[in-house]
Every structure is written in structure tokens, then in C-alpha cells.
Amino acid sequence: MTTDQPHPQLLLIFGGPGAGKGTQASQLSQRLGVPHISSGDLLREHQRHDTQNVMSSGELLPDDLVTRVVLARLEQPDAARGAILDGFPRTVAQARALDTWLEQRSGTLRAAFYLDVPPDELVARIVGRQESSHRRDDNAAVAERRVDIFNREMPPILDHYAAHGQLHRIDGTQSIDQVQMQIVAGLGR
Numbered sequence: 001m002t003t004d005q006p007h008p009q010l011l012l013i014f015g016g017p018g019a020g021k022g023t024q025a026s027q028l029s030q031r032l033g034v035p036h037i038s039s040g041d042l043l044r045e046h047q048r049h050d051t052q053n054v055m056s057s058g059e060l061l062p063d064d065l066v067t068r069v070v071l072a073r074l075e076q077p078d079a080a081r082g083a084i085l086d087g088f089p090r091t092v093a094q095a096r097a098l099d100t101w102l103e104q105r106s107g108t109l110r111a112a113f114y115l116d117v118p119p120d121e122l123v124a125r126i127v128g129r130q131e132s133s134h135r136r137d138d139n140a141a142v143a144e145r146r147v148d149i150f151n152r153e154m155p156p157i158l159d160h161y162a163a164h165g166q167l168h169r170i171d172g173t174q175s176i177d178q179v180q181m182q183i184v185a186g187l188g189r
């Protein structure tokens with residue numbers, strides 16, 4: 001790696017399904033001029049039957065597959081200065097792989113934001129967006145499964161970043177603008 005290459009700076013947006021990660025990450029991407037990388041969007045582009053079936057059931061895909069796809073996207077030239085990650089990492093193994101990737105590129109984690117929304121509201125939001133999202137996993141039964149998986153997988157990830165003093169918790173039940181303002185305020189600190 002040559003010294004004139006920029007060191008990537010990453011921002012992470014965490015939250016349950018329907019917490020508003022995509023909306024916030026996309027607004028932040030415009031504000032900061034770095035790409036919004038959603039693991040869910042990348043995986044939906046895969047269009048493989050086995051992948052689609054797992055995603056439709058609400059279960060997580062294997063760490064090695066997801067990590068490979070996300071890190072390959074981070075290697076694209078438009079992400080050389082950094083990116084906003086939405087939906088990744090979702091497991092401790094993924095967080096470790098991301099740590100290693102950053103270390104190898106002398107990159108930094110600028111901040112991680114957790115959009116906190118109660119489980120019942122997450123399910124209600126997912127069911128509410130079903131008509132516009134056209135996603136097979138946006139229905140009540142799968143939404144509950146996704147929220148359960150999120151509640152199981154997320155605490156150790158949040159602990160991982162909180163231990164490094166990089167985690168900002170934000171009340172995700174506020175308006176889109178209020179959440180965005182708090183993220184921006186958190187970046188300034």
C-alpha cells in the first residue's frame with residue numbers, strides 16, 4: 001500500500017429492521033460526500049436462489065459471504081475516503097473482520113450510531129412499509145423473526161463499539177430530521 005492513498009474513515013449505522021438506518025445513511029451520504037453501503041442492498045443484488053431464500057426467511061446469511069461482498073464494495077474507488085455502512089457488521093465475526101480490514105489500510109472508525117426503536121414499533125414500521133418496499137421479508141411474521149435475531153445478535157456488537165468509546169445511542173422514534181441532527185451533532189463531538 002502506497003502512502004499517498006487516503007485512509008478510509010467509516011461511519012456505522014446500527015438499528016433493528018425498520019429503525020431508519022437506510023434513510024439516515026442515505027442523507028448522511030449526501031451531506032458528507034461518501035457512499036452509503038447497505039449490506040442488505042448488496043445482497044439483494046446477488047439474485048441467487050439460496051441467498052434469496054435465506055433473506056426471505058429473515059435469517060442471517062453466512063459471515064464469510066457477507067464479509068466478502070461488503071469488503072469488496074469498500075475497495076471500490078468511490079469509497080477510498082470512506083463510507084457509511086448500514087446493516088454491517090451484524091455479528092462479532094463480521095466486526096472483527098472489519099477491524100482487521102481497517103487496520104490493514106490504516107483506516108479509522110469515525111463513529112457508530114445506534115438508532116434505538118422498541119421492538120413493537122420496528123414490526124409496525126416494517127408492516128407499514130410493505131406496500132412500498134416490495135420486499136418479501138417485509139411482513140409481520142418475518143419481521144418478528146428479524147427483530148428477534150437483531151435482539152440476539154446486536155448486544156455484543158454494541159458492547160464491542162461502546163468499549164472503544166465510539167458508540168452514540170440515539171432515540172430512533174424521533175422524526176427523521178431530529179435523528180439526522182443528532183447524528184451530525186455526534187460527529188462534531
Ligand code: AMP
Nearest residue numbers: 039040055058059060061066087088090
Ligand atoms: P437489511 O436490508 O439490512 O434488513 O437485510 C436484509 C437481509 O439481508 C437480512 O435479513 C439478512 O438475511 C441479510 N443480511 C444483510 N446484512 C447482513 C449481515 N451483515 N449479515 C448477515 N446477513 C445480512
